[in-house]
Amino acid sequence: MQTLYLNRYQTDKAAKILIKGGIVAVPTETVYGLAADAFNERAILKIFDAKGRPSDNPLIVHIADLKDIYKVVSDFPLKAKKLAEKFWPGPLTMILPKNQEIPFAVSAGMDCVAVRFPSNKIAQDIIKKAGVPLVMPSANLSGKPSATKFRHVCDDLNGKVDAIVDGGDCYVGIESTVVSLLEDVPCILRPGAITPDDLEKAVGKVKVDKTVYEKLKPGQKVLSPGIKYKHYAPNAQVFIVKGTREKYANFVNSKDNLSSVALCFDEDIPFIKIPYISYGSELKAEQQAYNLFDALRKADEMKAKTVYAHFKDSGGVSMAVYNRLIRAAGFQIIEL
Numbered sequence: 108m109q110t111l112y113l114n115r116y117q118t119d120k121a122a123k124i125l126i127k128g129g130i131v132a133v134p135t136e137t138v139y140g141l142a143a144d145a146f147n148e149r150a151i152l153k154i155f156d157a158k159g160r161p162s163d164n165p166l167i168v169h170i171a172d173l174k175d176i177y178k179v180v181s182d183f184p185l186k187a188k189k190l191a192e193k194f195w196p197g198p199l200t201m202i203l204p205k206n207q208e209i210p211f212a213v214s215a216g217m218d219c220v221a222v223r224f225p226s227n228k229i230a231q232d233i234i235k236k237a238g239v240p241l242v243m244p245s246a247n248l249s250g251k252p253s254a255t256k257f258r259h260v261c262d263d264l265n266g267k268v269d270a271i272v273d274g275g276d277c278y279v280g281i282e283s284t285v286v287s288l289l290e291d292v293p294c295i296l297r298p299g300a301i302t303p304d305d306l307e308k309a310v311g312k313v314k315v316d317k318t319v320y321e322k323l324k325p326g327q328k329v330l331s332p333g334i335k336y337k338h339y340a341p342n343a344q345v346f347i348v349k350g351t352r353e354k355y356a357n358f359v360n361s362k363d364n365l366s367s368v369a370l371c372f373d374e375d376i377p378f379i380k381i382p383y384i385s386y387g388s389e390l391k392a393e394q395q396a397y398n399l400f401d402a403l404r405k406a407d408e409m410k411a412k413t414v415y416a417h418f419k420d421s422g423g424v425s426m427a428v429y430n431r432l433i434r435a436a437g438f439q440i441i442e443l
């Protein structure tokens with residue numbers, strides 16, 4: 108397939124391709140998404156094909172006007188309304204009872220659906236011009252780090268999709284917070300830039316699902332099917348390393364400097380003697396979120412066999428950074 112490259116002003120063209128049943132990679136504020144008409148089952152199957160995505164992993168439906176919410180959901184309870192008022196448009200996805208018109212492939216046969224109103228103006232423009240809600244999983248090959256730059260999308264999906272829209276870099280850098288509103292107490296299934304604290308300020312008590320931190324046990328039932336699969340992993344093997352700067356530096360400096368890469372903080376750099384990539388200040392989780400997927404992809408470009416990722420909880424968005432790192436690392440943690 109010949110992939111068409113579009114600039115941010117060619118949203119008419121992107122929308123036309125989508126209306127005709129094509130698939131188009133689109134920038135959002137979190138990560139790039141791979142879009143299709145949410146009601147066109149054949150177009151949706153093309154997405155699963157292009158990404159190599161397991162068919163039981165449901166998709167998020169994206170809207171660009173709150174008026175369209177009932178095209179997607181059958182119930183929009185008070186807490187959902189409050190969250191929408193506070194955080195939409197923005198990096199929050201809500202799981203709600205689905206409108207029965209939502210195709211099987213979107214919800215993976217479940218009774219619920221994920222819905223998000225992105226803040227990125229290019230994404231909004233394309234959704235509005237397409238005139239239908241769009242499904243958008245992250246625009247990466249299944250299992251690989253998500254794409255936060257135009258170049259990442261081209262690396263993964265060139266020749267597999269109808270078009271890619273260049274919207275520059277995604278400013279959040281990790282995917283939206285996913286919160287289920289199917290029960291009275293909202294439950295976070297995937298942490299993101301909108302933190303548990305942010306949500307609690309808007310709607311009171313929220314829970315964090317155990318799978319956010321813990322490896323699934325064989326056969327364990329999950330609320331979010333995506334959790335079952337390998338995620339965010341570069342070709343290199345990743346280890347999370349916890350410990351002081353001194354211990355971390357001593358540890359990585361003892362490793363083979365031809366095949367190992369230190370994924371470290373800016374503050375670590377003066378002490379590291381092997382090849383390194385910094386993913387931001389240890390005090391700024393937002394910076395780490397912004398750089399994380401690019402850093403994991405860079406490790407592959409550097410032909411790393413092993414990546415040692417220094418992690419420190421700096422509050423706020425740290426939970427979301429850790430959630431991605433621990434999956435990239437296949438839950439392998441070294442405590443120094």
Ligand code: TXA
Binds near residue numbers: 137139164225283285
């Ligand atoms: O920021 C984002 O959310 C990006 C941008 C493009 O909008 N999209 C994204 O989609 O991250 P994806 O498909 O890569 O991740 C969606 C996650 C998956 O873990 C999936 O299992 C979960 O949301 N999900 C989707 N529908 C669900 C549902 N009905 N119930 C529970 N989990 C659901």
Ligand code: MG
Binds near residue numbers: 244245253
């Ligand atoms: Mg994804």
